[in-house]
Every structure is written in C-alpha cells, then in structure tokens.
Amino acid sequence: MIGLEDERTKDMCPICKTDKYLSPNMTFLINPECYHKICESCVDRIFSLGPAPCPYPKCGKILRKNKFKKQIFDDILIEREIDIRKRISNIFNKTEEDFPSLDEYNQYLEKVENVIFNLNNGVDKEKTEEEVNKYEAENKIEILEKSMRESQKNSDFTKYQEAVERLKQEKLRIQKQMEIEDIQYQKQQQQELLDKLSSSNTANSDEIIKQQQSNMQKRSQFRKRQLQQLTSQLDQNFSKNNPLTKKEVDNEPKAPFTPFQGDRELKKRYELLPIPRDVDDLLDIDNHADETYQDPYVNKLAKNKEYLGAGWRLHTVFERALDEAFMGLGCFIEKEKMVS
Amino acid sequence: MDRNGKVKTEAEQDPQPVKKQQVSNDDLYRRSTQYEMWSYTAESFEETRRKANESGRKAATEKFNEVFESIRQKSPEPFEKFKEELNPEKLLDLLTYEEETKYLHYYSRSIIQTCNHFKMPTQVRATAVSFFKKFYLVQSVSEYHPKNILYTCVFLAAKSENYFISIESFVKALVKVLTKDILDLEFIVLQSLKFTLMVHHPFRPLYGFFLDSQAVLLHPSPLMYDVNIDTLGSLYDKSKKWLNDYALLSDVAFLFTPPQIALAAMYDIDKRITDRYLKKVFLKEQKLEVIDEEPKESGFIKKEEPEEAEGVEPKEDKKDPQREQYETLVKTIRRCIRIAKQIPETTKEESKNIDKKCFFTLNPTRLIEKRVTKLSSPSPEIKQEAA
Numbered sequence: 217m218i219g220l221e222d223e224r225t226k227d228m229c230p231i232c233k234t235d236k237y238l239s240p241n242m243t244f245l246i247n248p249e250c251y252h253k254i255c256e257s258c259v260d261r262i263f264s265l266g267p268a269p270c271p272y273p274k275c276g277k278i279l280r281k282n283k284f285k286k287q288i289f290d291d292i293l294i295e296r297e298i299d300i301r302k303r304i305s306n307i308f309n310k311t312e313e314d315f316p317s318l319d320e321y322n323q324y325l326e327k328v329e330n331v332i333f334n335l336n337n338g339v340d341k342e343k344t345e346e347e348v349n350k351y352e353a354e355n356k357i358e359i360l361e362k363s364m365r366e367s368q369k370n371s372d373f374t375k376y377q378e379a380v381e382r383l384k385q386e387k388l389r390i391q392k393q394m395e396i397e398d399i400q401y402q403k404q405q406q407q408e409l410l411d412k413l414s415s416s417n418t419a420n421s422d423e424i425i426k427q428q429q430s431n432m433q434k435r436s437q438f439r440k441r442q443l444q445q446l447t448s449q450l451d452q453n454f455s456k457n458n459p460l461t462k463k464e465v466d467n468e469p470k471a472p473f474t475p476f477q478g479d480r481e482l483k484k485r486y487e488l489l490p491i492p493r494d495v496d497d498l499l500d501i502d503n504h505a506d507e508t509y510q511d512p513y514v515n516k517l518a519k520n521k522e523y524l525g526a527g528w529r530l531h532t533v534f535e536r537a538l539d540e541a542f543m544g545l546g547c548f549i550e551k552e553k554m555v556s
Numbered sequence: 557m558d559r560n561g562k563v564k565t566e567a568e569q570d571p572q573p574v575k576k577q578q579v580s581n582d583d584l585y586r587r588s589t590q591y592e593m594w595s596y597t598a599e600s601f602e603e604t605r606r607k608a609n610e611s612g613r614k615a616a617t618e619k620f621n622e623v624f625e626s627i628r629q630k631s632p633e634p635f636e637k638f639k640e641e642l643n644p645e646k647l648l649d650l651l652t653y654e655e656e657t658k659y660l661h662y663y664s665r666s667i668i669q670t671c672n673h674f675k676m677p678t679q680v681r682a683t684a685v686s687f688f689k690k691f692y693l694v695q696s697v698s699e700y701h702p703k704n705i706l707y708t709c710v711f712l713a714a715k716s717e718n719y720f721i722s723i724e725s726f727v728k729a730l731v732k733v734l735t736k737d738i739l740d741l742e743f744i745v746l747q748s749l750k751f752t753l754m755v756h757h758p759f760r761p762l763y764g765f766f767l768d769s770q771a772v773l774l775h776p777s778p779l780m781y782d783v784n785i786d787t788l789g790s791l792y793d794k795s796k797k798w799l800n801d802y803a804l805l806s807d808v809a810f811l812f813t814p815p816q817i818a819l820a821a822m823y824d825i826d827k828r829i830t831d832r833y834l835k836k837v838f839l840k841e842q843k844l845e846v847i848d849e850e851p852k853e854s855g856f857i858k859k860e861e862p863e864e865a866e867g868v869e870p871k872e873d874k875k876d877p878q879r880e881q882y883e884t885l886v887k888t889i890r891r892c893i894r895i896a897k898q899i900p901e902t903t904k905e906e907s908k909n910i911d912k913k914c915f916f917t918l919n920p921t922r923l924i925e926k927r928v929t930k931l932s933s934p935s936p937e938i939k940q941e942a943a
Contacts, residue, residue, distance in 0.1 A: 485581075485837070489771045509767045510785050534767055541764025544585030544756070544813035546881070548888055549595045552586075 229255035231262075231271050245284040248299050250277045251292050259284050297336050304332050307352050309362045383454050387447050394443055398436075405432065485542040491531040495524055509534055585813060589752040594690060596810050598895075604693055609653045612696020620648050620920040627924050634928045641931055647923065651913055656697050658902045659910045663702040664688060664805050670710050674729065676719060678800070682757045684713035685804050687749060693810075694748040698917050700741075707733055708741040716753040758799055758809075762818035766792040769833045779836070783829060791829060795821035802896040812892045816885075820892035831886075838882040 227236035231254055234242055244253045252272045254262075262268050263281035270277045289295045308328045315321040334344040352359065409428050413421055491508050492498050498518050501508075505515065517523060518530040585591055596604060624644055628635045635642050651659065664685055671681040687709040692702075707730060714721050727735050769788055773779045798821040803809065808817050822830040902910075916923040 486768045487771060489775060509770050511767070537760050537764035538768055539581065539764070540756075541761040541768060541815055541818070543581040543761075543815065544588075544591070545815040545819075545885070546580075546582040547585055547591065547813050548884060549591070549811060549813065550597050550888070550891075551884075553595065553597045553600065 229253075229258055231255070231258045244287060246287050246292075246295070247279045247284050248296070249279050249283065250275055251296055253287070254284075297332075300335050301332055304328060304335070304348065306363070307348060307359060309359060309366065311362075379454065383450060386450060390446055391443065394439060398439060401435070402432070484539075485545075486538050488535070488538070491534055492518075493529065493531055498524065498530060501530075585756075588756065589750075589754060590756050591813070593750060593752060594810060595813075598811060601807065601810055605657070606653055608693055608696045609651070609656050609698075612656075612698035613650045615696070616650055616698040616917045616920075617648065620644065620917075620923075623920040624924060627921070627928075634932055638931045642924075642927065647927060649913055650917055651697055651910065655910050655913070656692075658900050659697055659907065659914065660689070660692050660702065661805065661900050662902050662907045662910075663706055667706055667710060668800075668804070670706065670730075674710075674714075674721065674726075676710075676714060677717070678759060679757065680710075680713050680717045680719045682759070682804055683717050683755045684710045686755045686757075686809060687713055687745065689807070689809075691745055691748045697914055700744075701914065701918055704733065704737045704741055705745065708738050708745050711738055712742060712745060712753075756814045758803055758814040758817035758821070759796070761815040762792070762795055762799065762821060765815075765818055765822060765833075768837075769829070772833055772836050773829070780829070780832060787829070791822060791826050794825045798825055802899070805899050806896045808892050808896045811895060812888065816888055816892055817896075819885075820889045820896065823886075823889050824893045824896075834882065834885065838885065839878055 228234070229242070229244070234255060234257070236242060243256045245256055245259050246253055247270070250270055250272070252270055252275060254271065258271070259281060262271060263279060263284070267278050267280050269275070270279050287295055289298065305328070308324075308331070310324060312318075312321050315324065331344055331348060334340055335348075405428065409424070412424055416424065489508050492501055492504055497504065501515050501518055514530065514533055517528075621644060624647075640646075667684050667688055668681055671684060676684075688702075688706060691700075691705055691709065707726075711721070711723065711726055714726075723735050723738065727733055727738065766788065769791075770785065773783055773788070774785065778784065795818070799817070803817050803821065808820070812820070819830065819834070822833075
C-alpha cells in the first residue's frame with residue numbers, strides 16, 4: 217500500500233511530473249485512505265468534480281477531495297499512526313477521573329493501546345474495526361458529553377492565556393508611557409539647568425549641577441518604585457479575577473524528598489541565631505554582628521560580592537557546621553558495637 | 557495527554573505515602589562507612605591490629621623461609637659451617653606488635669611534616685593520616701614498608717579532598733621516590749581502604765560547637781560573667797591545636813565519633829566553659845519536666861537515644877534520660893581525652909632500630925647475605941658481635 221519513494225522523486229509529483237525545483241510554491245497532499253502523495257494542483261484537477269479513484273497505478277481507491285491534507289511527518293508510517301490515534305482517542309475519550317481506581321484506568325489505557333496497535337499493524341483489522349464501531353455506537357452519548365467537557369476546559373485555558381497576554385501588554389504600555397514622560401522631564405530639567413547656570417555666577421555652578429544631579433537621582437528612584445507598585449497592583453487584580461491562577465497557588469508544597477526513607481531530623485538539637493540572609497543585610501553585616509554568630513573571617517567572606525554573586529551564603533556555612541556538630545554525638549560506639 | 561497511552565505507575569499516584577520512620581542525625585551517622593566499617597570498640601580495635609601484625613609476621617616468615625632455602629641450595633658451605641648461627645629461628649627477627657605500633661606512630665608524624673611541606677590544608681592532612689592508619693589496620697608493616705605508603709596516602713588524600721597535586725610535581729618535591737612507586741601502590745591502598753574515601757573529621761563539628769556555644773552562652777545575654785566572644789574564640793583556637801596535636805595522632809578517630817572528639821578537645825582546654833555549655837544544652841528542659849510530673853511520654857521518648865530505648869532495662873525511676881545522656885556523654889569525652897593522650901613516644905635510636913628490623917624483614921635476602929659475609933670474614937671484632 218505504501219511504497220518508500222526514491223530520494224530523486226521525492227520532490228516531484230508522480231502524476232504531473234512537476235518538480236519542486238521549478239515551481240517552489242507547490243505543495244503535496246495525502247489522503248488517509250491510501251497515503252499516496254499527490255501535488256495540490258493535481259488534487260484540484262482530478263477531485264474537484266467529486267470522488268475519483270487514486271491516480272496511482274494499481275491503487276484505485278476512491279478518494280474525496282475534502283479528506284486530503286498536508287503531510288506533517290516525513291515518515292508516512294508515523295503519519296498514519298497519528299491519524300489512527302487521533303480517531304481512536306476521539307472515541308475512547310475517558311479520563312482518569314472516570315475510573316474508581318488507577319488499576320482500572322491502566323487497563324483501559326492498555327485496551328486502547330491494543331486497538332491502536334491492531335489497526336496500525338493490520339492485526340485482525342476487520343474484527344477490531346467492528347469492535348470500535350460497536351463501542352462507538354453503544355457509548356455515543358457518553359462520548360459526546362466527554363468531548364464537550366473537554367472542549368470547555370480547553371476554551372477556559374485559551375481564555376486564561378489571552379488574559380495573561382493582555383496583562384503583559386498593559387504592563388508594557390505603562391512602562392513605555394513612563395519612559396516617555398521621563399525623557400520629557402529630563403529635557404525640561406536640562407533646559408532649566410542651563411537657564412540657571414547662565415543667570416548665576418561661575419562659583420556656584422558646580423553646586424547647582426550637583427544639586428540637579430541628586431534631584432534627578434531621587435526622581436528616578438521614585439519613578440521606579442511607582443512602576444513597581446503599578447505592576448504589582450495589576451498582578452493582584454489579575455490573580456483575583458482569574459480562577460486558574462488560584463489553582464496554582466493552592467498546590468501546596470509536598471513533603472520534601474529524602475533519600476533516607478524517612479524525614480530529615482525536624483527537631484534540631486540547636487537553636488539557630490538569626491543569620492542575615494538577604495544580600496542587603498549581608499553587605500551590612502558589621503552592624504548586625506551582635507545578634508548573630510561571630511566569626512570575623514567568615515563574616516568578611518560573606519560580604520564578598522564575587523561569592524554573593526555565585527550564590528554562596530553565610531547561613532549555609534553555619535548550618536552545615538552546626539548540623540555536623542550534632543551528627544553522631546549520640547552514637548556511643550563502645551556501647552553500640554559491643555552488642556553486635 | 558495521558559489519554560494517549562502513558563501508563564502511569566502506581567507509586568506516582570499513591571496519594572498518601574506511608575508514614576515512615578523518622579531518621580535522626582545520629583542514625584545518619586550510623587549509616588556512614590566511617591561508623592559501619594571503621595569504628596571499633598577498644599577491644600576489637602586492638603584485636604584487629606594484632607591480627608594485622610600476626611598476618612604480616614606470617615607472610616614475612618614464609619617469604620624468609622623461601623629465600624633462606626634458595627640461598628642454601630645455591631651455596632651450601634657457609635650453612636654447613638655455621639649451623640648454629642645460620643638457622644632460621646635465630647636469624648629471623650620480626651617486628652612485635654608494640655614495635656609496629658610505635659613505628660607507625662613515628663610515620664604518622666612524618667605524614668604531618670610532609671603535608672606541611674606541601675602547605676596542604678588541615679583537611680587533607682587529617683585525611684592522609686586517617687588513610688595511613690586504616691591501611692595498617694588491614695595490612696602490616698612486615699609486608700608494606702610505610703615510607704611509600706605514606707606518600708601514597710598523602711597523594712590520595714589530596715585527591716579525595718579536592719586539593720589536587722599532579723603526580724609529577726608531587727614526586728619532584730620528594731627525595732628518592734619515583735612516580736611508579738606511588739602509582740603502583742595507589743590501588744593497593746584504595747583496596748585496603750575498601751574504597752571508602754569519605755572521612756568525617758572533628759574539625760567542622762568543633763566549628764559548629766564554637767558557633768553553638770556563642771548562641772547558648774552569649775545570647776540573649778552572657779551566661780557567665782567572664783565569658784565573651786574573645787574567650788570562646790581563643791578556646792576554639794586552642795581546641796583546634798589540641799585536635800592537631802592529639803586527635804590526629806592517636807586512635808580516637810576509630811573509637812569515638814567526630815563531635816565527641818571535638819567536645820573532648822574543648823573539655824580538655826577549658827572544662828568550666830564546656831561543662832556549662834553541655835549542661836545548658838542537654839539539661840535545659842529538665843525543670844519543665846519536674847513541673848509537669850505527669851509521664852508525658854511522647855515528649856520524652858523522642859529526646860531519648862534510640863539505643864537507650866531498646867537497651868537493658870535502666871533504673872529509670874531515679875534518673876531521667878536527659879541526665880543519663882549527659883552523664884554518658886561526659887564519661888565518653890573523658891575517656892576520649894585519656895586515650896588521645898596515650899601517644900607512644902619513640903626515641904630516635906629506638907625508631908632507627910625498628911627501621912633496620914623492618915628493612916630486613918622486607919628484604920630477607922640482604923639479611924642472610926649480610927650474616928653470611930659477616931660470619932665468613934675472619935675479623936675477630938665482627939665475630940664477637942655475631943656471637
């Protein structure tokens with residue numbers, strides 16, 4: 217039924233012998249009846265008047281124009297399997313929630329896979345086809361209901377995605393607007409500065425420039441904060457109005473993975489003093505020294521910007537040392553090994 | 557798209573995982589190779605060493621007899637002539653257990669010198685000594701001469717502690733050692749170590765106690781009038797030195813856990829501060845329990861050590877478990893200090909003697925030949941010595 221084409225004839229329509237090289241706009245279509253490749257113009261020419269047999273020699277299957285489609289996968293076998301899978305999964309469209317236990321769901325999946333395999337590899341094809349038809353006829357209403365539910369879900373999701381996109385656009389717009397305002401403000405300030413300079417004497421000019429600069433800095437910081445506030449407000453509004461975002465937040469973090477078939481020691485033998493964790497606090501560690509552990513050498517390292525940039529943090533050093541201090545403290549070898 | 561046939565496994569789905577037993581940090585240490593393979597009671601430790609010495613002597617004797625026979629077959633006359641002097645029992649002088657112990661201590665010291673020569677960090681130094689000692693728990697001096705084993709251990713420790721030195725530059729800095737000597741031994745050492753390269757040293761626990769003692773003794777307000785951050789700092793520095801001087805060279809690493817050794821160091825340097833710290837940490841909830849009276853078992857069993865729970869019925873009515881735990885700990889620490897200070901001193905002459913013995917044990921051919929030439933030569937002086 218399906219022959220592997222030669223490399224040479226790959227880009228050529230076997231019916232009209234048009235070559236892709238000469239007419240680069242031409243596209244190939246296939247029909248899931250027999251998967252023979254025919255160029256678009258040939259399809260138009262042959263099938264526009266209604267169903268006609270496949271023009272390939274010795275094929276002769278009756279094909280319809282509306283069934284023709286573009287080939288997605290290079291390998292025709294995969295293309296066919298995907299088609300079968302699509303059709304079957306539209307019929308067998310139950311989800312996990314429809315089953316009381318995982319076992320039953322797995323059995324169901326197994327059955328579906330068997331059907332797909334049989335159809336794809338031509339094992340008991342007629343019998344399987346019959347079974348599928350029977351199932352479809354029996355469960356018609358259920359299948360319909362299911363697919364409607366599914367499409368509802370999908371449309372919800374697309375709506376959510378659209379909303380996210382809108383939010384993004386809005387943020388961008390605000391940012392741009394603020395930038396334009398800033399530029400205008402800057403120009404205005406510069407003009408004022410020039411005016412001031414020209415009107416005052418030279419001794420004062422340095423001071424004026426300095427003042428100006430500090431003013432500018434203050435303003436830019438203020439603007440930054442403003443922008444942050446606005447965006448966070450938008451975010452809040454968004455998450456309030458959208459049910460889907462809430463779901464993600466509700467997903468509570470599960471118990472951490474531990475490789476020791478149990479939990480790590482939750483009741484530590486020591487109580488940790490407050491250790492600065494933020495970068496700002498770490499840079500300012502000399503002022504907090506009284507509240508935390510004191511080790512001049514390590515505390516000096518904690519301020520090192522290269523280390524900070526690489527993710528090295530003071531508290532990991534302290535926690536590790538403290539953990540190791542109590543790891544094995546209660547193992548009394550003399551006593552424990554004597555028994556064994 | 558699990559509809560399309562991704563069969564989920566059951567484990568993935570299990571909604572409520574079975575409640576598993578809690579694993580304490582002590583249990584974690586019990587699962588380390590250091591605890592499982594390289595921790596001994598005092599008795600079994602000595603037994604292991606004696607066994608190593610014994611098997612070494614056995615191997616050395618076999619080797620000697622082989623060489624002795626082959627030399628006798630080659631040139632039988634001197635053996636006929638000096639039947640008295642040239643018999644195996646008289647010639648063979650193997651290292652005794654005590655001598656071997658002394659000898660190894662002598663070499664442990666030189667490991668530290670070697671490491672200092674390369675300016676290696678403490679961690680590497682301690683690991684090298686540990687490797688060396690572990691090697692001679694399995695093997696004997698009578699089979700492997702310590703000199704090259706020592707260098708191999710240092711080289712291996714540098715590698716395993718991430719302080720890599722290339723073999724060329726390592727050998728270049730040493731006298732009369734070839735690349736081959738070290739690389740040939742490397743695998744033998746690894747095998748004797750049973751490929752356990754992770755060594756837990758007391759240095760980081762000591763640092764942890766330094767930090768925790770700050771939290772316990774200085775916060776929220778100083779607990780002792782004369783203790784401040786500087787006293788604790790100097791206690792820490794002195795304890796570090798103690799660990800380098802005593803813990804590294806003695807056998808405590810095989811008999812105690814690293815935190816216990818670290819506490820021993822602190823306890824020996826300043827008993828008052830350390831004891832105060834331990835009391836505060838281990839006896840802190842005592843008052844509360846006295847108030848409740850009621851056997852609030854759930855609270856207290858958790859605090860208890862697992863081995864105590866399953867151990868022999870204690871006379872629990874009088875002692876509360878915290879007190880007991882504290883006392884066991886202090887007892888252990890004291891024992892640790894005592895053992896740490898038992899480092900055999902070896903004079904230079906003694907070690908030279910042992911060195912000679914060791915050399916002949918490893919090279920029986922030289923021993924026999926030397927004896928033969930000594931006996932055969934007519935010089936009266938030497939004859940006297942031989943007799």
